[in-house]
Amino acid sequence: TRSTRPQRLLKxxxxxxxxxxxxxxISAIDHFCRHSExxxxxxxxxxxxxxxxxxxxxxxxxxxxxxxxGYSTVRIARLLPPGARLITLEFNADYAAIARQxxxxxxxxxxxxxxxxxxxxxxxxxxxxxxxxxxxxxFLDHWKDRYLPDTKLMExxxxxxxxxxxxxxxxxxxxxxxYLEYVRNSLSYKSYYFKSHLxxxxxxxxxxxxxxxx
Ligand SMILES: O=C(NCCCCc1cc2cnccc2s1)c1cc(-c2ccc(F)cc2)cc(O)c1O
Ligand SMILES: [Mg+2]
Numbered sequence: 001t002r003s004t005r006p007q008r009l010l011k012x013x014x015x016x017x018x019x020x021x022x023x024x025x026i027s028a029i030d031h032f033c034r035h036s037e038x039x040x041x042x043x044x045x046x047x048x049x050x051x052x053x054x055x056x057x058x059x060x061x062x063x064x065x066x067x068x069x070g071y072s073t074v075r076i077a078r079l080l081p082p083g084a085r086l087i088t089l090e091f092n093a094d095y096a097a098i099a100r101q102x103x104x105x106x107x108x109x110x111x112x113x114x115x116x117x118x119x120x121x122x123x124x125x126x127x128x129x130x131x132x133x134x135x136x137x138x139f140l141d142h143w144k145d146r147y148l149p150d151t152k153l154m155e156x157x158x159x160x161x162x163x164x165x166x167x168x169x170x171x172x173x174x175x176x177x178x179y180l181e182y183v184r185n186s187l188s189y190k191s192y193y194f195k196s197h198l199x200x201x202x203x204x205x206x207x208x209x210x211x212x213x214x
Contacts, residue, residue, distance in 0.1 A: 006068075041072065063088075066088075091118055123153045138167070167210075172204050194209065
């Protein structure tokens, strides 16, 4: 039967990227998705904004909601200091299997823990299962109708501390209106919108950076 898009993306990485070279993995995926087959990676334009937020923060404990093929996982993990850890949640087992191989090809498996399952099931178990106190940085890129409930869940589980940065993808396209309204009006967040474009297209999209004030 026909291969899946993530399988074709992995083949492109294994053919065109150099083992242990995260930048070549990122470039191979971006080239393929821009010139051959669109895929829902954060992409190069929003990815550069993601890079600048991560580089400025230098986080030790990172949570990513929504791994897909591991593109943003590689973008984030390549910038983390030694000893820093990234936990990434993926709901779809087929996507997770591809992402593990992409992350390994980039040589970043020691910094990344990929967990399969739903965010609402795993967020309440972060402390006891992973020995996590609080996260320094959270990248939201999963089901758009889970951004708000999962943010409230992270607050309730004590996973956010004064200064924790949430960065949300797709706040315009597909859009997360309830989440935006919350972080922009809550006295517990200072929020900022980075205007950009939907990956590999001319459509507007953007990232919302929200600092938890405690
Ligand atoms: O749906 C998107 N991402 C979510 C899929 C991940 C599902 C998961 C649920 C879940 C639950 N718990 C734990 C882990 C996870 S992972 C998405 C979609 C578009 C898009 C698609 C068509 C279009 F025309 C315009 C934009 C662009 C994007 O950048 C996206 O990120
Ligand atoms: Mg996205």
